[in-house]
Each structure stands twice: as structure tokens, then as C-alpha cells.
């Protein structure tokens with residue numbers, strides 16, 4: 603199973619760190635191009651290589667790790683998915699410029715965290731992503747924790763809990779195997795419409811829950 607990562611920022615790089623720690627291979631990519639990733643791939647060792655977005659998007663399992671506002675243009679520009687697996691690591695939030703009016707908006711309950719919720723009109727974020735990758739099997743994962751903890755799957759003798767959800771049982775089994783190979787304790791939250799909502803930031807009931815299975 604090849605793995606591609608779209609986005610090399612906070613989420614993409616920390617998933618790559620977790621994979622590298624377990625000796626798993628992946629191609630990581632970003633908007634700026636593979637040359638910009640030379641320091642990161644040097645840090646992560648031989649299993650993680652830098653590629654273009656198009657190269658990473660050809661993998662069997664493709665993690666989407668770009669800002670919400672970038673998903674439509676990025677996903678719309680990629681070749682056919684042909685039943686491959688897309689892991690949706692995104693959340694429908696806007697990262698705020700600290701000097702913007704939004705960052706000081708007293709009606710924004712998330713301003714102190716530097717983010718603003720994006721109104722999806724009642725849709726779950728994964729249903730939006732699912733519509734943008736026709737022919738792919740979408741599994742939501744890696745989105746519900748502070749990314750800084752992702753490279754530490756094992757904590758105090760226990761395993762960090764990672765939620766996942768999706769509509770295709772075989773795709774979920776593949777993602778579960780991947781999470782377990784990284785050392786996480788994987789917990790199935792059901793379908794995208796149910797589990798996806800529970801685990802999505804900023805308001806999902808299980809979002810940010812950082813649990814350890816002892």
C-alpha cells in the first residue's frame with residue numbers, strides 16, 4: 603500500500619513523522635514543490651520522500667492535509683481516484699491572521715485559538731470532501747487531535763487513541779491497519795455522517811479528546 607500526503611504543514615509533516623517512526627514509507631508534497639521539503643525529508647529519514655502533489659495523489663492511500671479553503675481547487679485538479687482511499691484530515695476552520703478583524707471579533711468563540719468555524723450549512727466536512735473526490739473511498743482520520751501529539755503514538759505505557767470513520771468497510775480496515783502499524787489504538791466511529799461529525803473540529807463532541815488506551 604503506497605501512501606501519499608497532500609500538504610506538508612503542521613498536519614502533513616506530523617503524520618509523516620509518525621509514519622517514519624514506524625518505518626512506513628510515504629511521498630509528502632506541498633504547494634511549493636519538492637525542493638522546499640529537503641530539510642523535512644532529511645529529518646525524517648529514507649522512508650519519506652518528497653514529491654509533487656500529483657505524484658503523492660497517485661498513491662493507494664492519499665491523506666488530504668491542506669487548509670479547508672484549499673481543498674476545492676486542489677482536489678478538483680487531481681486525476682481520477684479509481685476506488686483508491688482518501689484520508690480526510692481536514693477540518694472546516696479558517697486560520698486567522700492575528701492582525702485581522704476576525705481575530706478580534708468578540709462574537710467568534712474561537713478567536714483566542716486563532717481560528718474561525720466555516721459554516722457548511724449543516725453538512726459534515728467529510729460529506730463535502732466526499733463530493734470533491736468522486737470515485738474515492740473516504741475515511742476521516744488524523745484530524746481530531748493537536749497534531750503535535752501525532753508523532754507519539756505510545757504514551758505512559760499505553761496507546762494514543764485515534765478515531766476514524768467512513769462508509770466503506772474495506773477502506774476503513776486498511777486505514778485501521780495503517781493506524782495500528784503506527785502504534786495508535788484505533789477506534790471506529792462509524793459512518794462519515796455520524797463519526798465524521800463527532801470527530802470534526804471545532805465543534806464535534808469527540809474533537810480534541812486525547813485519550814490513551816492503557
Ligand SMILES: NC(=O)c1ccc[n+]([C@@H]2O[C@H](COP(=O)([O-])OP(=O)(O)OC[C@H]3O[C@@H](n4cnc5c(N)ncnc54)[C@H](OP(=O)(O)O)[C@@H]3O)[C@@H](O)[C@H]2O)c1
Pocket residue numbers: 608609610611612613614631632633634635655666667668669670672675676691692693694695744745746747748749750
Ligand atoms: N494544525 C492542526 O493542529 C490541525 C489538526 C488537525 C487537523 N488539521 C487540519 O489539517 C489541514 C492542514 O492544516 P495545517 O495546520 O497542517 O496547515 P498548514 O500548516 O498551514 O499547512 C498547509 C499545507 O497545505 C499546503 N497548501 C496550502 N494551500 C494549498 C493548495 N492550494 N494546494 C496544495 N497545497 C496547499 C501548504 O503548502 P506550502 O507549504 O507549500 O505552503 C502546506 O504544506 C487543515 O484542514 C486543518 O484544519 C490541522
